[in-house]
Amino acid sequence: MNHYYCKNWEPLEDTKRIQWDLAGGCLSFYTAAGIFSKDRVDSGTRWLVKHMTREEPCASFLDLGCGYGAVGIALSRLGWCHDAYYCDVNFKALRLARKNLRVNRVKGRIHCGEGADALRDHVFDGVALNPPIRAGLDAVLCLIRGGLRTLKPKGRFYLVMRTRQGALRLKKDPTWAGLSFLEIGRDGGYRVFRMEAP
Numbered sequence: 001m002n003h004y005y006c007k008n009w010e011p012l013e014d015t016k017r018i019q020w021d022l023a024g025g026c027l028s029f030y031t032a033a034g035i036f037s038k039d040r041v042d043s044g045t046r047w048l049v050k051h052m053t054r055e056e057p058c059a060s061f062l063d064l065g066c067g068y069g070a071v072g073i074a075l076s077r078l079g080w081c082h083d084a085y086y087c088d089v090n091f092k093a094l095r096l097a098r099k100n101l102r103v104n105r106v107k108g109r110i111h112c113g114e115g116a117d118a119l120r121d122h123v124f125d126g127v128a129l130n131p132p133i134r135a136g137l138d139a140v141l142c143l144i145r146g147g148l149r150t151l152k153p154k155g156r157f158y159l160v161m162r163t164r165q166g167a168l169r170l171k172k173d174p175t176w177a178g179l180s181f182l183e184i185g186r187d188g189g190y191r192v193f194r195m196e197a198p
């Protein structure tokens with residue numbers, strides 16, 4: 001069985017279309033089996049976007065672990081970021097993300113690979129992650145560390161996590177030493193964190 005966080009080369013079959021009503025208009029996403037949150041846009045995704053848009057916008061932005069592209073597409077449509085990149089390890093999700101960029105008339109560049117390593121030569125003003133909790137905390141930390149390495153000076157990394165899925169434990173992780181680490185939102189059982197590079 002393919003988990004949503006694995007390389008998945010299955011063809012795009014049985015796609016369905018879901019919607020997300022945003023202040024900037026209604027967004028429409030193609031999703032499919034084997035993809036994270038295929039029946040509705042995840043609550044963590046919604047809280048992440050809501051709290052990020054209360055912050056200063058970003059020029060260059062990476063939607064890390066983009067799935068079908070909800071975070072980057074919403075932020076682009078809201079005008080919060082301009083030059084958006086999307087990466088995921090799940091190729092099937094990326095094919096959906098490509099389709100969803102087109103459907104929502106948003107521009108973006110898509111990369112397939114393990115974490116931000118797929119984008120080794122790039123640096124960003126902002127990176128966001130709704131982490132693949134089911135892959136385990138070590139995998140999540142590895143993904144975050146890779147993402148932090150792609151930040152420009154003063155770049156910001158945004159993370160959403162359910163409180164009961166280890167957000168408080170993560171908050172104490174030594175990975176953030178030297179970064180300014182701030183909880184910028186707490187809603188519906190989720191916490192949204194911002195880490196800022198020196």
Ligand SMILES: C[S@@+](CC[C@H](N)C(=O)[O-])C[C@H]1O[C@@H](n2cnc3c(N)ncnc32)[C@H](O)[C@@H]1O
Nearest residue numbers: 005036045065066067088089090114115130132
């Ligand atoms: C919780 S889902 C979030 C998806 C999307 N950002 C959203 O909010 O709907 C986490 C995503 O991370 C991806 N992922 C897991 N491990 C990864 C890795 N090592 N590199 C890149 N993406 C990964 C999964 O395939 C999945 O699409």
